[in-house]
Amino acid sequence: MGTKIIFYIVAGLMILFSILSVSTTRVIRAAVYLLFVMMLMGGIYFLFGYNFLAGVQLTVYSGGIAVLIVIAVLLVHNIDHRMEKIPLIEYLWKGSVLLGGSILTIFTINQFPFKRIAGTEDVSVSKIGTQLLSLGEGGFILPFEVISILLLAVMVAAIIIAKGEVTKNEEK
Amino acid sequence: MGDFTYTIWIFILPIAAFLITGLFGSKMPAKVSGWIGTASITVALMLALRTAYQYFIQVGFVEGHRPTVFAYKEVWMNFTETLTFDMGILIDPISVMMLVVVTFISFMVHVYSIGYMKGDKGYYRFFAFLSLFSVSMLGLVVATNIFQMYFFWELVGVSSYLLIGFYYDKPSAVAAAKKAFIVTRFADLGFLIGILLLSYHAGTFDFMTLVSEDGPLLAQSAPPVFMGLSIFGVALSLIFIGGAGKSAMFPLHIWLPDAMEGPTPVSALIHAATMVVAGVYLVARLFPAYHGVDGGVVLNLVAWTGAISSLFAAIIAMTQDDIKRVLAFSTMSQIGYMMLSLGVSGMEGHHGLGYMASMFHLFTHAMFKALLFLGAGSVIHAVHSNLMSDMGGLHKHMKITSWTFLIACLAISGIPIFSGFFSKDEILVAAFEHNKVLWAIEYIVAGITAFYMFRIYFGIFWGKRREYHHTPHESPMVMAIPLMILAALTMVVGWAIPFGNYVMPDRMAYHGHIEWSLAIPSVAIGALGIFVAYIFYFKETSLPEKVSSAFGQSYGWAKDKFYFDEIYQFFAHKMMFAGVAAPIAWFDRHVVDGFMNGVGWMTETFSYLLEGWQSGKVRQYGFSFVAGLLVILFAVLYLNGFIDFKG
Amino acid sequence: MIEGITVYDVLAVSTIIFFIGIFGFVTRKNLISLLISTELMLNAVALNFVIFNKFLYPGQIQGYVFSLFLIAVAAAEVALAIAIIISLYRMDNSVDADDMDTLKG
Numbered sequence: 001m002g003t004k005i006i007f008y009i010v011a012g013l014m015i016l017f018s019i020l021s022v023s024t025t026r027v028i029r030a031a032v033y034l035l036f037v038m039m040l041m042g043g044i045y046f047l048f049g050y051n052f053l054a055g056v057q058l059t060v061y062s063g064g065i066a067v068l069i070v071i072a073v074l075l076v077h078n079i080d081h082r083m084e085k086i087p088l089i090e091y092l093w094k095g096s097v098l099l100g101g102s103i104l105t106i107f108t109i110n111q112f113p114f115k116r117i118a119g120t121e122d123v124s125v126s127k128i129g130t131q132l133l134s135l136g137e138g139g140f141i142l143p144f145e146v147i148s149i150l151l152l153a154v155m156v157a158a159i160i161i162a163k164g165e166v167t168k169n170e171e172k
Numbered sequence: 173m174g175d176f177t178y179t180i181w182i183f184i185l186p187i188a189a190f191l192i193t194g195l196f197g198s199k200m201p202a203k204v205s206g207w208i209g210t211a212s213i214t215v216a217l218m219l220a221l222r223t224a225y226q227y228f229i230q231v232g233f234v235e236g237h238r239p240t241v242f243a244y245k246e247v248w249m250n251f252t253e254t255l256t257f258d259m260g261i262l263i264d265p266i267s268v269m270m271l272v273v274v275t276f277i278s279f280m281v282h283v284y285s286i287g288y289m290k291g292d293k294g295y296y297r298f299f300a301f302l303s304l305f306s307v308s309m310l311g312l313v314v315a316t317n318i319f320q321m322y323f324f325w326e327l328v329g330v331s332s333y334l335l336i337g338f339y340y341d342k343p344s345a346v347a348a349a350k351k352a353f354i355v356t357r358f359a360d361l362g363f364l365i366g367i368l369l370l371s372y373h374a375g376t377f378d379f380m381t382l383v384s385e386d387g388p389l390l391a392q393s394a395p396p397v398f399m400g401l402s403i404f405g406v407a408l409s410l411i412f413i414g415g416a417g418k419s420a421m422f423p424l425h426i427w428l429p430d431a432m433e434g435p436t437p438v439s440a441l442i443h444a445a446t447m448v449v450a451g452v453y454l455v456a457r458l459f460p461a462y463h464g465v466d467g468g469v470v471l472n473l474v475a476w477t478g479a480i481s482s483l484f485a486a487i488i489a490m491t492q493d494d495i496k497r498v499l500a501f502s503t504m505s506q507i508g509y510m511m512l513s514l515g516v517s518g519m520e521g522h523h524g525l526g527y528m529a530s531m532f533h534l535f536t537h538a539m540f541k542a543l544l545f546l547g548a549g550s551v552i553h554a555v556h557s558n559l560m561s562d563m564g565g566l567h568k569h570m571k572i573t574s575w576t577f578l579i580a581c582l583a584i585s586g587i588p589i590f591s592g593f594f595s596k597d598e599i600l601v602a603a604f605e606h607n608k609v610l611w612a613i614e615y616i617v618a619g620i621t622a623f624y625m626f627r628i629y630f631g632i633f634w635g636k637r638r639e640y641h642h643t644p645h646e647s648p649m650v651m652a653i654p655l656m657i658l659a660a661l662t663m664v665v666g667w668a669i670p671f672g673n674y675v676m677p678d679r680m681a682y683h684g685h686i687e688w689s690l691a692i693p694s695v696a697i698g699a700l701g702i703f704v705a706y707i708f709y710f711k712e713t714s715l716p717e718k719v720s721s722a723f724g725q726s727y728g729w730a731k732d733k734f735y736f737d738e739i740y741q742f743f744a745h746k747m748m749f750a751g752v753a754a755p756i757a758w759f760d761r762h763v764v765d766g767f768m769n770g771v772g773w774m775t776e777t778f779s780y781l782l783e784g785w786q787s788g789k790v791r792q793y794g795f796s797f798v799a800g801l802l803v804i805l806f807a808v809l810y811l812n813g814f815i816d817f818k819g
Numbered sequence: 820m821i822e823g824i825t826v827y828d829v830l831a832v833s834t835i836i837f838f839i840g841i842f843g844f845v846t847r848k849n850l851i852s853l854l855i856s857t858e859l860m861l862n863a864v865a866l867n868f869v870i871f872n873k874f875l876y877p878g879q880i881q882g883y884v885f886s887l888f889l890i891a892v893a894a895a896e897v898a899l900a901i902a903i904i905i906s907l908y909r910m911d912n913s914v915d916a917d918d919m920d921t922l923k924g
Contacts, residue, residue: 004823011832018836018859022843027851034855041862048873060890065897072901073851076908086846094845101802102838106831108809114826116874123880131880140884147891154895162902789917795845
């Protein structure tokens, strides 16, 4: 019962911060709200007993990505920068379409009979480690390698793009 | 039967001349283009004469009939299994006769034009058009089927248009060309509808099938569909409208006087001898059908149209001052004779006299009317005016022209030994035997004809002696020789050619003789006409003015051609333009164009609306993408029954 | 431990967060806001992987591993996106998505 209440509280906060994140006019605040959402997401993973995943979530997302975004914001904007307000009419009609879409989706999901299998087995980190690097059945060595190459490529690309050539801005 | 395949060269040569002079005429010396055209038509004339000799003399009669020979007959287009559009050369008595007439007159006109058109800046253009016209007319007369005839019929109309409007920097010539084209085109609409009706119901275009006794027209008795006429009767009437338009029959004659704006040799060739008789030729070509369908009701229409036209034109001709217009109305009058003669003809033996007379008159008329026009051209060439009031006393200056003109006038007045007497006599005999009223009309017209022809003859060559700016002189020999040849033939062909032996509706030999009981009165009235003209015009007197004023108002009517142009103008402007064309134009401008503009406006507006979507903004694209995805999701779920609104 | 929480509850949460992400994506003009919205959506998807693995295939680790991969890809994506954003900012002196309309024909 206690877990349930915690889940609802965490879920409610997550939705709240998500909404704040997309509706605030200050970019820096939006980044901070995103950070909260990610941390709460990590909390949910903890709640489900996926401790390793939660750890990765906290370190990579909260620690890495969110901070990266905050730095980007500081790079391109003054810290007091306020974005222009979105017209109410746009809020209303886009919001209502997407609200309808979400209700439809939830409605549809609720129609689907998921077969829940009661299992309490926790996924141990060692199992994940062996599976990730396994060549055998159920092994993830190929995606793992692909991801590593992707990360490498992205790092190179990020450096090249961010370094950039002599741009118009600098010419002036 | 003999081999007639060489007849194809009668067409190829003028076509070649047309192409060479038309395409390269501006590059070569002017004289050369004239010589090319003349040479080609000379060879064509030789071949036509050879064809006539071979057909009439060597082949002669096959089983007592003149045969029909197809020198060529190629399928050009297939409309249906049975309905084909052929191109070919049909050799039969009237087509051979027309070949000779067309090539001969064309040859004369070519030779004459070398002198007449000398120094004109459109010299080569003129000869190119003459060649084009010759080809078109020849193609028309040898048509194996009605569609080929229609094809060349329109080509003839085009060349006529080009030649009338030859002096295209003269507004009146352009207007006349347009008028001739539109009026004949309007009549050709009837022709076309007639062809379509005929081909649809008879299932063939072919002349020989159409007129054969067991053909679809004559064998079937189609039920009446319109005013007592069967569908074939209606079709033939419509075709006759086309012929009447081309032959300037009442009331479609209004283009012919204006067509005199063209160069005079053109008037001689096209508007006197050949093209204007195309209508007569058309009726003659389909004569068995006209005679057989609906008991010849349509043929009566032909006869009365001819009679009214000839009387009408003759009355107007008496009052005109422009000599070319007098000749134009006289042409109309003479074609009226031919039409009437066809209209009163029967098929067999002596009853076919009218047909023979019509063709005979066509033949003789081509000669003497071409002679008259060429003579008039010679006079105009000397005096530089078309108006009779500017002429007079020219006899002593232009002896050759005067004498040849006299011969032609005697021929058209029906004085014995001249060709016109023989053909006109046959016509009057045929009319007398058929219908006394028609005969009476033509009898009166014969007198009027003699009067107005000698009116212009005396008016030009005798009458008042007037001073000219520079003394008129006889035309050069290249113009005078055609006049003399035509004059000689005019004196000879009437009695020298036993025409009935050659051309009869039943294709059998017929030996006509002069019906003196009818010939003598007609000669008498012709002589009377000449005598009256002599009194009025040989010496300058005040008699004409007195007589014309005695006629009072009606003289003015005739002089203004009975206001037919004005009536047409009224119909065209007040009724067609204001009553029909203007509302249609309004409809076109506002409703049709409005609809089109509306479509354009809608497209434009929508494109502006859509342009907003093509913003290049990722967010909008993303939203559209999501919204579309949601719609598809919803649709798929609904269709698969995942969502049930009832439950 | 997780008694009383149904798969539907968690899926509803992830759906809502996903749509909030879309909402942010379609209403915001700032490129960084767009990036934040994308992160929200990615998180929602990762949650889906986790919840399916946990509730439907508890003995297996596919969903788990995919979540890990997803986090890695998201990190890479963010790094790249921020590089692009900064580059664009240097070029146009703007991070307004509506200024980036070179897609327009």
